[in-house]
Amino acid sequence: MNINTILLSDTKALDKEAIVDLYDRHSSGIFRYAYRLLGSHDLAEECVAETFSRFLQVLKAGRGPTDNVQAYLYRMAHNWASDQYRRQPQSSVELDLEQHADHSSNPSTIVHISLERERVRKALLQLPFEQQRVIEMRFLDDLPHEEVARSLGKSIEATRALQYRALTTLRQMLIEQ
Amino acid sequence: MNNNEKTLPLQDPEMDELLKLLQETPERDPRVVEQGRARYIAEVNEMFTSSSPNSSWLEKVMMIGIFRQNRENNSMSRTMKLSYSIALVALLLVFFLFSGAGITAYAAQSALPGDALYSLKTSIEQAQVRLAADAAKIAELHLEFAERRLGEISGLIAEGRYGDIDRATQEFEYHVQQALQAMETVAAGDPLRAQQLAARVTAALSEYARSLAGMMLNVPEGTRASMQRAIDTSQSGGVITPGEFGENENEATNDNINDDQADIDGVDNINGNNADDDRSNQNENLINDNEDDDDNINTNLNSNRDDDGNENSNSNLNDQHNDNQNDSGDDNTNSNSNDDGDDNDNDRDNDNHNDNDGDDDKGDDD
Numbered sequence: 001m002n003i004n005t006i007l008l009s010d011t012k013a014l015d016k017e018a019i020v021d022l023y024d025r026h027s028s029g030i031f032r033y034a035y036r037l038l039g040s041h042d043l044a045e046e047c048v049a050e051t052f053s054r055f056l057q058v059l060k061a062g063r064g065p066t067d068n069v070q071a072y073l074y075r076m077a078h079n080w081a082s083d084q085y086r087r088q089p090q091s092s093v094e095l096d097l098e099q100h101a102d103h104s105s106n107p108s109t110i111v112h113i114s115l116e117r118e119r120v121r122k123a124l125l126q127l128p129f130e131q132q133r134v135i136e137m138r139f140l141d142d143l144p145h146e147e148v149a150r151s152l153g154k155s156i157e158a159t160r161a162l163q164y165r166a167l168t169t170l171r172q173m174l175i176e177q
Numbered sequence: 178m179n180n181n182e183k184t185l186p187l188q189d190p191e192m193d194e195l196l197k198l199l200q201e202t203p204e205r206d207p208r209v210v211e212q213g214r215a216r217y218i219a220e221v222n223e224m225f226t227s228s229s230p231n232s233s234w235l236e237k238v239m240m241i242g243i244f245r246q247n248r249e250n251n252s253m254s255r256t257m258k259l260s261y262s263i264a265l266v267a268l269l270l271v272f273f274l275f276s277g278a279g280i281t282a283y284a285a286q287s288a289l290p291g292d293a294l295y296s297l298k299t300s301i302e303q304a305q306v307r308l309a310a311d312a313a314k315i316a317e318l319h320l321e322f323a324e325r326r327l328g329e330i331s332g333l334i335a336e337g338r339y340g341d342i343d344r345a346t347q348e349f350e351y352h353v354q355q356a357l358q359a360m361e362t363v364a365a366g367d368p369l370r371a372q373q374l375a376a377r378v379t380a381a382l383s384e385y386a387r388s389l390a391g392m393m394l395n396v397p398e399g400t401r402a403s404m405q406r407a408i409d410t411s412q413s414g415g416v417i418t419p420g421e422f423g424e425n426e427n428e429a430t431n432d433n434i435n436d437d438q439a440d441i442d443g444v445d446n447i448n449g450n451n452a453d454d455d456r457s458n459q460n461e462n463l464i465n466d467n468e469d470d471d472d473n474i475n476t477n478l479n480s481n482r483d484d485d486g487n488e489n490s491n492s493n494l495n496d497q498h499n500d501n502q503n504d505s506g507d508d509n510t511n512s513n514s515n516d517d518g519d520d521n522d523n524d525r526d527n528d529n530h531n532d533n534d535g536d537d538d539k540g541d542d543d
Contacts, residue, residue: 032202
């Protein structure tokens with residue numbers, strides 16, 4: 001998504017309607033992304049609010065994205081989420097059992113799954129922004145490479161390379177250790 | 178190869194299984210989504226009113242959600258848009274003409290929660306909020322709407338429709354919170370006006386609490402809980418003291434202050450955590466220093482952020498600074514004289530800060 005989408009074509013001034021549109025288009029995606037990184041419904045909502053509020057501040061300051069608005073928004077969300085993660089006194093694993101509880105499982109399985117999930121979440125958090133997004137879009141949202149490349153503003157080859165690196169790192173962190 | 182990858186996203190089942198653990202995300206609360214969206218739109222509006230006065234009145238009308246089209250599928254023609262806009266303006270005009278100011282007038286308004294026309298009534302209200310020129314106006318509108326909800330509650334009681342009361346009380350709480358939130362936005366930009374507004378909000382909210390308490394007597398057991406919640410909401414917002422100020426909203430204001438700095442550093446500065454903290458402290462201190470008169474408001478905003486564990490580190494740091502400044506300077510005398518006898522406010526401020534500090538210390542020590 002090009003920066004021109006939020007500029008009026010004739011004047012290059014900011015297009016209000018398009019800026020509002022951004023929220024409708026990306027707030028749920030950013031929510032999912034933030035949730036996957038932070039594992040908390042409230043924090044994810046806060047991340048959405050913060051991201052868009054900061055985005056407006058940046059626009060107001062006349063800075064803002066130079067080309068890819070979508071990637072810019074997600075990167076802002078990523079920055080917020082990583083700050084959040086670092087700022088928090090890292091407690092033990094958050095067991096949000098209600099949300100994910102599988103009724104067929106016994107309690108120890110549920111705890112195990114929950115611990116595993118937190119382990120994956122932490123590993124994902126440690127990836128650089130673009131690798132995170134590639135993993136999310138490719139494996140969690142099942143999007144094709146073309147779309148991932150478009151939303152990151154990169155070539156397909158570049159996203160493949162990102163994916164490869166991300167998987168290698170994750171594998172080292174999660175499986176080989 | 179491409180196709181192959183689409184169908185087989187990963188040839189590593191072990192990793193695939195692990196990653197899929199993160200696939201599920203919870204449903205978003207539609208209320209929170211709507212609130213967030215409204216807030217964003219209010220911020221966008223504010224941005225455009227302050228920076229580019231040339232966005233026309235008609236454009237604002239076009240912005241209204243009901244008729245707003247996705248820019249990509251421009252299926253509605255321009256003339257159609259225009260006629261919708263005109264119809265809407267006419268509708269709004271009628272609405273403005275017939276909306277009175279007192280509680281009795283609201284009670285007379287016929288649509289109650291559960292009525293067919295009720296959602297029209299609320300969407301017109303939402304449109305009014307979106308059209309509002311600035312945060313102060315938004316605060317006033319939300320107060321007005323909260324008052325309408327009160328009228329509706331008493332109307333529902335009169336008709337014995339206790340089942341619909343819950344919706345009205347929820348809406349009431351929403352408007353009170355929105356009003357407080359808008360007030361903070363005002364406080365950030367125009368402290369003097371915010372003080373005037375705060376006085377009005379306080380008076381209105383304690384009035385609301387009183388009339389709700391009166392109505393409580395007439396409802397059956399089952400609906401009392403939601404009424405009580407509404408009373409609590411108005412009481413907690415009604416006394417605008419540091420400890421009780423609407424909590425969530427405050428974060429936003431403070432964060433914004435931080436954001437100015439954090440964001441100017443830019444998106445590129447991914448690892449700016451420590452730096453961010455430092456800068457934002459300076460920033461907030463500056464604000465406190467400069468606006469002696471409004472120390473109360475500022476400290477309110479700060480003190481309330483404790484709710485959110487995450488903001489704690491930030492706000493505590495700030496608070497410490499604030500404490501120092503308040504204690505050492507002329508601020509105390511200033512705020513006392515402004516308070517008209519509410520000396521306690523200051524004390525409470527300090528208490529809160531101390532609490533925060535304690536918490537934070539604990540966290541650090543751990």
